[in-house]
Structures are given as structure tokens and as C-alpha cells.
Amino acid sequence: MAADRDVFRAPKGMLDVLPPESARWIDVVTRFAERARRFGFGLLMTPILEHYEVFQRVGENTDVVRKEMYEFVDRGGRHLALRPEGTAPVVRAFVQHRPPVPWKVWYVAPNFRAEQPQKGRYRQHWQLGAEVLGPPDPDIDVETIALAHGFYRDLGLKQVTLLINSMGDDESRARYVDVLTAYWREHASLLGDEMARAEANPLRILDSKREDWQEMLEHAPQLGEYLTDESRTHFEHVEAGLQALGIDYDIAPRLVRGFDYYTSTVFEFTSNALDAAQNAVGGGGRYDRLAADMGGPPTPGMGFGIGIERVLIACDSEDVLPVPEPHCDVFVVDAVGGTEATRLAYELREAGLTVERAYGGRAVKKQWSAADRSGAQYGVMLAPKEMEQGKVAVKDMRTGEQVDVPRDEVAAVIATRLEGRPS
């Protein structure tokens, strides 16, 4: 039996986001939503739960599916899982509803993975993402990458690098996997216990960070050399498109990404400003077979996910997108009691002002102190002397200047004054 103090806290690896920090989240999501809208993407909201099989399709060889999924059987006996990644639900929704293509959607949603938490890696993390189901046109790859690229720029991030690679089509990859597997076998002694993994999923070894493998990895055969003409042409078109848009990128021959469904173009955005090992702030690629794998019409797809927590860590490192200062137009100080303060605050808020007040009948001095801390531009005090004349005291918190204003005109007077002082 766990003690209360162990249980009444957020689960391991999961974060609470409190004000004022949460204001940055609003900012991040708003900017992404705005950009996605301009690119022609609509918001897609899917359940946080899917049938287990939906995610099983994204790759039975991936750790995310094999050992990191939160899954359970519900009361109706259904085998369900909490979403571990964003693409599968989108494709599932596409297959279910059969919207006309190209289908361009974006999302913001929490993902769940039962991993060991560390910096930039949480058991619940939020992703912003965009996906396009439609033709395998490389222009779609370019536009989608441009959407993500511009988003980082909107936030003010400068040290984000775009890495791209091609996984090729089935034929390309089949040829490559043969060569690569042979290469791993030559180095079986170095691979040791991981040889089984190298056999099961040869590509996954390529981007390992193990230092003792780096020498071997650098000399490994590269996928780029085994692309079919069709795959090569597609990739060249993507490159040409990025160049046309002035988007810098590096080709990363060993970039393979973590999910089985990727084909053709894959890409990743990494932050050079992150001192953490988890420096990928976004990534995605093409998945030209996934829709068909889920029983839908064969429809190529392209998309990406962006980790919000990691983006915010990157923003901290680069010192951009600071937590906003608390904003308050008016603080109501109540020296009379009754319902007047409630009425005045309500009236000012209905007039469009941001209003705070004190509660609990605190001493006037304490209320002014609270007004100061609130960051309010103006303090409005309800007090007996002024009220006898049908007025209230309006104080400019910055200058300390205070004047009496007719009760009926308070909202208008303050609104007018604030206009000349954009905060």
C-alpha cells in the first residue's frame, strides 16, 4: 500500500504545467495553429485511446510498440492502448472516414510511453503534428517540412538543424538490408548481444550512439547508394524544393527514424542549443503503405511530430519565448464591503478589461500591496468618501497619481488611458 505522499503526486515521468509557465504553451500551440491554417491544414482531434492493433501496425519491431505502450483491457473486453505516437490515429481516422485527398490535418495531443524519464523525455509528452494523406508528390514533402521549419523560426529558434535522408522504397530497402545485414555479420563480435536486433531490424543499428560502434557505423554501407531510380528522383526533387525555398538542410545518410512505417523521405530537426542527449525537437517522414496496411485505400502519407516539451527546453537554451509577465489592467480595492466590488470587477471585465481583486475582506493596505504584485496598471478603490459623491478613486500604479472618477465612467476612463499605453 503506497503512502498518500507517494500517490497524490503526478505519475512518474509526467508533468503538471502551471501558470505562468502554461502561458507559453498557449503561445506555442497558437503559433502552430496559425501557421498550419495558412498551409491549408485543418485540426484533427482523435481519441486518446485506440484499439491496440492501430499502434501495432506502426511497427512490431519498434520499442515504442513492443515495450513502452500503456495498454489495457477495458470493461467490454476491448484491448486498448494510450496513444504512443501521433501518426497512427490520423491514418486510422483517414481509413475510417475516407475524406477526399489530399487530406491535410494537424493535431496537438499527448503521447504516452512507459520509458525511463530523463531530460526532454517524459512518459506523457505533447506533440504538435501535421500529416498529409494524398499523392506521393515530393512537393508535399517539401511543404510539410517547410511548415515545421517555419514554426521553429516563428518561435525565434535559430539553432535548429534540418536533417534529411531517404529510406527508399521497398525494392531499395530490400537490396540495402541484404548488404547491411551482411556487414553486421562481419562485425558480429563487436555487436555482441545486439546481433539479434541487428538481424531483426538492421536499419535501427545505424543511428546508435554507442561510442565503441561509431567507427564501424561510419564505414557501414549507405542506403543512398542502393536507391532505385524512382526513389532517387523523388529525393532529388525534395532537395530541389527545399533549396528553392531557401531552407538549409544536411543529408544524414544514417538517419533512419524509429518507426517501421517510414518509406522514402525521412527528416529530423535537432537543436544544437540543447545540452541534453534528447536533442531531436521534431521529426517525421513518408509512410506510403500505412493506410493500406490498415485496410484503407492505398494512400501515401507524409507528416511529422514536434515535441512541445523539447521545443520549450530549446527555447530556454536559446533564451527566446520567455514566460510572459503577468498582465493586469485593473485591480479593484474594496474598502466598503458588500457587493460593490463584485459588481465593479464584473462590469470592468465585461468592458473588456483584465481585472483582479482581493478576497476575504483584507486590510486596505494589504489590498494595495496585492494590487502592486498583480502588475495592474490601475488601482480602483471603492471607499466611503468617494462613494458618497458617486465616485471611485482611480490610481495610476506606476506614477502613484490618483484621481476621483464618476462611478459610471470608470470603465471608459481606464479604457481610454490604456489605449495610449500599450503594455
Place this chain on the structure above:
RNA sequence: GUGGCUGUAGCUCAGUUGGUUAGAGCGUCGGGUUGUGGUCCCGAAGGCCGGGGGUUCGAGUCCCCUCAGUCACCCCA
């Protein structure tokens, strides 16, 4: 899942070779007289010293286990 580091008030941290009622700063609340903030002064609340077990006359200090945080591997956003 594996390994390193850490765990004392809401926050940041002190706590001397184990020795009496565990401290500070910040924050919060209250006071410095009649209705006015930011500075200053005074005061208060707030800690099963993460939890459990052990060693000891005695443990916040030592040992073991556990939980949590953190960093790294694996993997991924």
C-alpha cells in the same frame, strides 16, 4: 529495463568527527493605529530531515532496502 548522482520548510539551500527543543534567505500571512502599493523594521505560520528497516546509550548525519527526482544508455519528440 540497466547504470551514475541526488532527496532537510512552498522555493533555493545551511546543518560542524552521529550528541540536547532542526536553521537561513526568498515567498506567504499578520503588525508598524484612523482608508493607499513598491523600500524598511517587527512577528507568525509552515518540516513524520522522501519512506521502511538496521547499527548505536543516542541517527538529518553511518549501513541496507525501497520510492521519487535527475542525468546517461537503450529508444524516441
